[in-house]
Amino acid sequence: MNISALQSIISQEIDIYSRLVQLEEQKKEAITAFNGDLLFSLSKEQENLILDLEKLEKSRQQLIKAHATHTVVQPKDMTLKDFITLTRMQDNENLIARAKELKGIIEKFSRLHETNKKLINDNLEFFNVILSSLRKAVTVETGYGPQGLTKRSASGSVLMNKTV
Numbered sequence: 001m002n003i004s005a006l007q008s009i010i011s012q013e014i015d016i017y018s019r020l021v022q023l024e025e026q027k028k029e030a031i032t033a034f035n036g037d038l039l040f041s042l043s044k045e046q047e048n049l050i051l052d053l054e055k056l057e058k059s060r061q062q063l064i065k066a067h068a069t070h071t072v073v074q075p076k077d078m079t080l081k082d083f084i085t086l087t088r089m090q091d092n093e094n095l096i097a098r099a100k101e102l103k104g105i106i107e108k109f110s111r112l113h114e115t116n117k118k119l120i121n122d123n124l125e126f127f128n129v130i131l132s133s134l135r136k137a138v139t140v141e142t143g144y145g146p147q148g149l150t151k152r153s154a155s156g157s158v159l160m161n162k163t164v
Contacts, residue, residue, distance in 0.1 A: 002063070003095060009060045010098045016049050016056070017105040023049075024112040031119045 023042050030038040 021109050
């Protein structure tokens with residue numbers, strides 16, 4: 001098993017997740033500033049990084065599975081924790097530290113993502129409340145026209161296009 005290859009993959013994953021955390025923080029600012037264009041571009045950039053992560057994750061799993069095939073009678077889908085427990089090498093301490101760092105960054109990203117998701121849902125709910133109150137504010141007034149006939153008109157009418 002090439003521990004240095006695994007450490008390299010984990011380091012790349014840490015770098016990508018760190019970038020994802022930065023983008024998620026920028027998305028929070030874009031959400032609070034109601035900047036949909038910036039939010040869209042940040043989301044597209046995140047999608048590209050996530051595709052890179054998927055490739056790295058597949059490589060990591062293949063390395064671990066190849067090692068498990070040689071050391072364990074019945075290899076299963078091993079987690080990184082399982083692999084570290086199974087191997088007893090000197091480089092484990094560094095690998096464990098990097099794995100913990102990766103886990104911490106993933107948890108931070110997950111928390112930020114959940115916060116942003118809640119912010120977006122709160123904003124959508126807020127705008128829906130505003131739109132429904134604007135619709136209710138429309139009243140019908142009745143009066144007489146120049147020829148003495150009854151004339152109805154909408155007062156305070158608002159035209160809106162609501163798309164979600």
